[in-house]
Amino acid sequence: MSSVLLEFQTVSYTYPGATQPAIQHLNLAILAGQKTAILGHNGCGKSTLLFLADGLYRCSTGAIFWKGEPLHYHASALNQWRQRIGLAFQDPEQQLVAATVAEDISYGLCNLSLSKAEIAQRLRQTLQDFSLQDIADRPLHHLSLGQKRRVALAGVMALQPELLLLDEPTAYLDRLQTRHLLTELDRIQANGTTIVMATHDLDLAYAWADWVIVLHRGRLVLSEPAQQVFAQVDVLNQLQLGMPTLLECWYALPAAWRDRRLPPKTIAELWQYSDNGNCSAVPQR
Template identity: 60%
Template sequence: MVERPDILLEFDAVDYSYPLSEMPAIQNLSLQLTAGQKTALIGQNGCGKSTLFLLADGLCRANRGVIKSRGLPLRHDRVALNQWRQRVGLVFQDPEQQLVAPTVAADVSYGLCNLELPEAEIAQRVEQVLHQFGLSELAMRPLHQLSLGQKKRVSLAGVMALRPELLLLDEPTAYLDPIQTRQFLAALTQIEAEGTTLLIATHDLDFVYRWADWLLVMDQGRLLLEGTPEQVFSRPDLLELGLGLPLLKQIWDSLPADLRQGQSPPRTLEQLRLAIRP
């Protein structure tokens, strides 16, 4: 691959197998994520999405291949990992796997304390992200008293306190009700607007279709397909994976051919309305 400074995450021929496992979780995986590009990662359960994230954040170490950010290879000593996680942040699907301190403020400050930053800077960053994610009034609240949606926001705030360039989110709306989902996605929109690049692993194809600039499709630890949502969801080999299609794509494909002729598939309800109006 050609070295480019705008590549926030690069996997070059990466292999990984979990200890005592005979089957590789990641096989010869090569990909590049560009700064500013909204990327979604899809695939069946067990395809390697979560393992990719663990490798990208340095929580697992590749058996073969190289992982880079802006051309700098990932190293696994303590200092290098702390520096890496200031560039690449990870929010787990289950916030219980990520929350480690007794209160909201203590948990948000945890990663900053590991960086040995001055106390004044830690306090300033914590105050900023608590306000940003609507958590200021919960600063001293014990974590066990929070709702799941609040815990998700705390885990997000703790990562964003490190100010990463790239944020990896594993099934960010899993377990959330519709109101909590809207609140969490609004927070992601704000993060993106402030310059952080997002990579989201999800099973929500309707969200992927309207949101993503670029899709990565994994199967059995390999990168099977990549492209724009229009390109990927038009590929017949995608159907063979049994992932299904976004509802808007299904509606569009069911319309008469003469109505669709010369038009790109709409990715939002408003685009669909404009495409079919007389």
């Protein structure tokens, strides 16, 4: 069974001057090795939850734990916390601090008390992993928004966190870049980093996530295996979240054809079902 990495216990957070809490009585656990998607409408609290998880905001009430140890908010504890948990912001402009790509990636590494040789090695490896060698010396303000996102993610991953938090990672990315990002995330996950992604993109969450958290007005509505969440059509409709396109098409197929089959997660799985018109293959999950 997977172990709990991060846990929220009855966490609430109210922004200074706000009358309503942005996060209310939140209980949730992030399991090691699971791909978790956080879904919900604009303003439901996804980014706030990630900021709380990264220690950028301090819970108004409740507590956050890493492998059972509570988060403390003094500088050295936060520094250690952020070596385990990396956050790629919704807006990369908020994250990038240096003049060039290479300098920005090095910036975080310089805070890790590593030797110069190790910083140089990690920088080289990160530029290679994220295909940034050709733009390593480019000023950040000369990059497109999609390129800035890649640099911001590279800067976080250079620190080798155990948990990666991504806030709307596919915003501003075209289809090709989104595909590249997903390949990149598979590589990151396979190397042992657990990923949590806040996203509006239901299709992406459906194809990618093992576990889904649904927020509504700062409260937790669902935290369940993805398959279970997407089976709750009534709840998703009630929240006006809609359905993933593939699932909508699936439910539009004749019931007799769908009989005994699990909904496909990808177009490729749907094709497997049709199996040249012989609909006998039933995948086991």
